[in-house]
Amino acid sequence: MKTSSIILKILMPLILGAAILYWMYRGEDWQQIRHVMTDEMDWTWMLLSFPFGILAQMFRGWRWRQTLEPVGEHPRTSTSIHSIFLSYAASLVIPRVGEFTRCGVLKRYDDVSFPKALGTVVTERAIDSLLVMGITAVVILLEMSTFGTFFRKTGTNLHDILYGFSWAGYFVVAICAIAMLILLHFLLRKLSIYDKVRATLSGIWQGVISLKDVKNIPLFSFFTVAIWLSYFLHYYLTFFCFDFTAHLGLGCALVTFIVGSIAVIVPTPNGAGPWHFAVKTMLILYGVADEHALYFVLIVHTVQTMLVVALGIYAWLALNFTSAISPHTSVSDL
Numbered sequence: 001m002k003t004s005s006i007i008l009k010i011l012m013p014l015i016l017g018a019a020i021l022y023w024m025y026r027g028e029d030w031q032q033i034r035h036v037m038t039d040e041m042d043w044t045w046m047l048l049s050f051p052f053g054i055l056a057q058m059f060r061g062w063r064w065r066q067t068l069e070p071v072g073e074h075p076r077t078s079t080s081i082h083s084i085f086l087s088y089a090a091s092l093v094i095p096r097v098g099e100f101t102r103c104g105v106l107k108r109y110d111d112v113s114f115p116k117a118l119g120t121v122v123t124e125r126a127i128d129s130l131l132v133m134g135i136t137a138v139v140i141l142l143e144m145s146t147f148g149t150f151f152r153k154t155g156t157n158l159h160d161i162l163y164g165f166s167w168a169g170y171f172v173v174a175i176c177a178i179a180m181l182i183l184l185h186f187l188l189r190k191l192s193i194y195d196k197v198r199a200t201l202s203g204i205w206q207g208v209i210s211l212k213d214v215k216n217i218p219l220f221s222f223f224t225v226a227i228w229l230s231y232f233l234h235y236y237l238t239f240f241c242f243d244f245t246a247h248l249g250l251g252c253a254l255v256t257f258i259v260g261s262i263a264v265i266v267p268t269p270n271g272a273g274p275w276h277f278a279v280k281t282m283l284i285l286y287g288v289a290d291e292h293a294l295y296f297v298l299i300v301h302t303v304q305t306m307l308v309v310a311l312g313i314y315a316w317l318a319l320n321f322t323s324a325i326s327p328h329t330s331v332s333d334l
Contacts, residue, residue: 241300
């Protein structure tokens with residue numbers, strides 16, 4: 001039963017993501033997609049976006065190291081960053097496993113307490129969630145007039161949009177909602193397991209409350225803002241790769257970025273499927289042709305996922321040349 005449950009957790013996200021992608025791209029002309037990538041796409045902007053994708057993960061590594069200091073853990077900066085690179089790549093295979101992967105890396109190479117590290121991850125996720133919710137509220141307020149203008153010019157309203165959805169569109173939304181509920185169920189089960197292990201729960205709690213003891217709050221705030229600004233620029237610069245998105249502007253980029261960030265909550269590898277569907281839908285709202293929106297989300301997501309894979313491979317190789325710290329050796333001794 002336990003083995004089948006593990007297999008289900010691995011296969012379900014893969015099947016869900018694959019099913020959504022198949023539904024979206026069935027019948028597409030793949031030669032045309034290749035033509036867009038080789039002859040119509042400006043790869044300069046894609047390459048310019050890469051440093052921001054790398055910086056986002058590096059900022060996260062630096063911030064995590066800062067969060068660990070109040071609980072008495074001092075991992076090496078390089079190990080912290082490599083653990084982040086590896087965690088994102090690991091999540092491509094098994095969604096959400098990255099949080100445990102990076103804690104395991106610090107435990108193995110820098111003898112960092114796994115429960116404490118996991119507690120600080122909970123802290124980070126809470127901070128990031130609050131920031132994303134704040135940005136979402138601001139974007140909705142700023143772009144409300146844009147939605148109103150769109151509805152006036154097209155003569156449509158919310159009722160027409162909802163009833164314009166095909167049965168397949170409703171089906172995909174329903175599947176994503178069910179997947180989110182299943183993920184919540186597994187998270188609650190994990191929490192109940194932690195409740196039974198007092199030592200582990202104590203370590204997690206220490207990590208959660210560590211934020212109040214962070215020495216340099218302005219630096220922590222800078223890292224937090226820099227993480228999400230880098231993520232946004234990593235995404236926004238790809239707009240200029242294509243003629244059909246280059247003119248859309250900052251407002252559209254913010255809206256699609258936030259919608260995509262929320263969509264990746266659905267447990268599929270790197271949000272594959274839900275991210276494509278959500279961003280494509282919003283691009284169409286901003287006047288991008290259905291076919292062009294499909295090209296954009298497929299190419300951008302695929303290329304950025306390849307960057308995650310490359311960083312993961314680099315981190316794995318770098319860690320293989322990293323000496324593990326014994327329990328009796330501190331980082332300062334190296």
